[in-house]
Amino acid sequence: MKINTWNISLGEREAQAAYDSIIERNLSEGVKVKELEKRLAAFLGRKYAICVPNGSSAVLLAMMGIGIRPGDEVIIPDFTFIATGHAPKLLGANVVLADTKQDVPLLDVERALELITSKTKAIVTVHLNGRRADTKLLKEKLRGTGIYVIDDSCQAFASGTDGDFAGCDSDIACYSFAVTKIMTTAQGGFVTTNNDELYARMKKLKMQGMDNIFESNLYQLAGFNLKYTDILASIGLVQLDKxxxxxxxxxxxxxxxxxxxxxxxxxxxxxxxxxxxxxxxxxxxxxxxxxxxxxxxxxxxxxxxxxxxxxxxxxxxxxxxxxxxxxxxxxxxxxxxxxxxxxxxxxxxxxxxxxxx
Missing domain, CATH: 3.90.1150.10 (Aspartate Aminotransferase, domain 1)
Incomplete structure (x- = not known):
């Protein structure tokens, strides 16, 4: 019998939770998503969490949230999954690559700082396979520059300790619930932030740039449909228990x-x-x-x-x-x-x- 590189299971509790969500007609984004967002924020010690369809869209929403546009530069590590770079690239930014440290495949902060220009809008730190990049150091180095620090924590949810988890030092952190992650809903993801303005902006952006889809009479931002579903969120609530x-x-x-x-x-x-x-x-x-x-x-x-x-x-x-x-x-x-x-x-x-x- 072949031994697979990755092994994670969804069981009867997850199946029952999804079934109950369907029977109770909690289908698209609603009460279960709100409950999961609240629990995720509490677990990580962050003020806000926003669920999205996957980790890639979490990084995209973060880039949209800080206003990335054509001509901006975003610095990211050379050694990461390519989704990290595709998000700013799709918004028209120039993605600039920085080398990793010599002993750990994580962003070399000093080398990243060498790449900063007047066009630099953000630097992305990637917490890879549970190992944590030097986000806190980078934030200190960038204090007063106006350059955002975005954490790609898609491979590092729950890595750390209470009050000091991967992603908690950045302006926005991005996470994934893909099947290859420690907590899965098959697909899914979320962003976290402590910034009131970034949170309000990202909430609108994931709802086609509006506060209220039902009314849809006030168009504020050019957004997109990045809603999550209650069915998957119900699975996530069980997974979070474990x-x-x-x-x-x-x-x-x-x-x-x-x-x-x-x-x-x-x-x-x-x-x-x-x-x-x-x-x-x-x-x-x-x-x-x-x-x-x-x-x-x-x-x-x-x-x-x-x-x-x-x-x-x-x-x-x-x-x-x-x-x-x-x-x-x-x-x-x-x-x-x-x-x-x-x-x-x-x-x-x-x-x-x-x-x-």
Whole structure:
């Protein structure tokens, strides 16, 4: 039986919640979405949360919220999922790429600061696979400049501790409920902010630029339909009830790899802080192609890192990307996820040890 890289399950409670929502005629955005938004904001310690159809639209709404327009520049890390760059690009901005740190595949703040021009409107920090970027440091460096800090936290919901979760230091943070995330509704996402004006603007933008769709007699902003559904929100409420167990399981999964691969020279673990929640166990391999081919010959699915964004012709390249290139070449994602059977991880580790000996 093939071992998949990611394993997460929706069960009877989620199915019942979705069923109840349908029977009670809570279908489109309504009471369940409002309840989920309230609970998400409370969990993260943020003033506001706004649910949207997916993580990509969360980043798009954040960019619309800060008023990104043609000619603006938005700086993002070179090593991230391409949706981070597509959101500002679709609004006409020039997306400028910054290299990562040398030891962790996260934005190098100092190198990002080198890219600032008079056209820079925002810098996006990406919390990747549960590891947290230096948002707080970046905010301090940018104080008084008028440049927004947007957190792409789509891969880092619940990473951190009470009062200090990923995304809580930015002007706007973006999250995802996709099936590959620690908490899922199959698709979905949300943004958070503590800023009253940004919240009011984003609420309008996700409702076609209006306060009231039912009345629709006052057009204020050029917006879009980014509504979420009560059916999916009802699933999210159940998933949120389980978040602590998901966090503990994910941490345990990663620790199994860390402990087992100590002293194996072919493998290197990425530095991880105690309060970070690594979603999918990742390792740096001396020969990632060899490792992937060997594990997949044993019916173990292994996911490589995606291509760095400087491979896309439509983004701005203004520096070298040696660090990001290194992670693209050497990083592999191993079987994990909050519902991954322990025996699958043990099997994967046994085969990795064969390669490491």
């Amino acid at each position: 978040i602590q167990q998901k966090v503990e399981t994910s941490k345990s999964n990663y620790k199994m790899y860390v402990d087992a691969l100590k002293g194996k020279n072919q493998f290197k673990m990425i530095p991880t802080k105690e309060n970070e929640v690594v979603y999918t166990p990742d390792i740096l391999c001396e020969d990632s192609k060899k490792v992937r081919e060997y594990l997949e010959s044993k019916e173990i699915q292994v996911r490589p890192a995606g291509a760095c964004l400087h491979n896309a012709d439509y983004f701005e390249k203004r520096m070298t990307y040696h660090n990001a290139d290194y992670f693209e070449k050497h990083l592999l994602y191993m079987p994990g996820g909050p519902d991954q059977p322990v025996e699958n991880i043990e099997t994967t580790i046994q085969y990795l040890k064969v390669l490491g000996d």
